[in-house]
Amino acid sequence: MRRLAVPFLLAAVLAGCSSPTPGKPSANDQTGSAPTTGTSAGTAPVNRPRAVDLKAVEPCSLITPxxxxxxxxxAVKAGTPRPEYGEGSQRCNQTYVDHKYIADIHTLLNGGVDRLKKTTGESKLTALRVAGYPAYLTRTESPGTAGACEIYIDANDGQLLLVSGIAGIGEDSATVDGxxxxxxxxxxxxxxxxxxK
Incomplete structure (x- = not known):
């Protein structure tokens, strides 16, 4: 009889650890994960230093003197935004002293990482971290140049900061690696x- 009492007693104690009342925490509700900011397309939380609404960011302001x-x-100056990056998107163009490369920064406001993976193809993206943000690198062809390198920073849900490096036009010593x-x-x-920000 004593053997049967122990499992019933244990079951009663364990039942007391969880609450049948909705909205009340139970032993199974506790989590010890670090806080994160934001989610990507309603899936797993995205670990960012800070989620930033890129609608309020002028890309040239991201480069200090x-x-x-x-x-x-x-030179660092505002450029013409690309309509395919969403209404309100902004652009900043940079040229290097050596003229071997050019660069630009775009705010992409019409889709985040999920859209990027669909449009670019996940197999063409290399995951990395940039200044604590999740990011993706891809190499692309750029007409009249040796090619380009694009880095997409997951700055906020549904928004990306695109940083491009382009091998200079007509510059034979410029490479995609550069x-x-x-x-x-x-x-x-x-x-x-x-x-x-």
Whole structure:
């Protein structure tokens, strides 16, 4: 009889750990995960230093005068946004002192990582972290150049910050690898400022 009493007693104790009342926490509701900011398309939480609404960000503001000098830019100025990046999208163009490469930063407001994976193809994207943000790198062809390197920073749900490095037009010594090096450096610099917005 004592053997049967132990399982029933244990079951009664365990039942007391959970609450049948809706909205009340139970032992199974506790989580010990670190806080994150935002989710991507309603799926798993996205670990970002800060979720930033890119509608309120002017891309040229992501490059400080110190970064402009350190990155080797001779010009940083607003450019014409691309309509396919969504209404309100903005663009910033950068040119380097050595003229071997050019770069730009776009705010993409019409879709986040899920859209990127569908339109670009997940197999063409390399996942990385940029200034603490999840990001994706892809190499593309750019007519009249050796190619381009694009880094998409997951800045907010449904929004991406696109940083591109393009091998200079008519510059034989420019390479896609060189464009990627420049794009990564620019993305790190811009991402660090983005996290303060």
């Amino acid at each position: 110190e970064q402009k000098a350190a990155l080797g830019f001779n 464009a990627c090096e420049r794009a990564k450096a620019l993305a790190e610099a811009a991402g660090a400022v983005l996290a303060t």
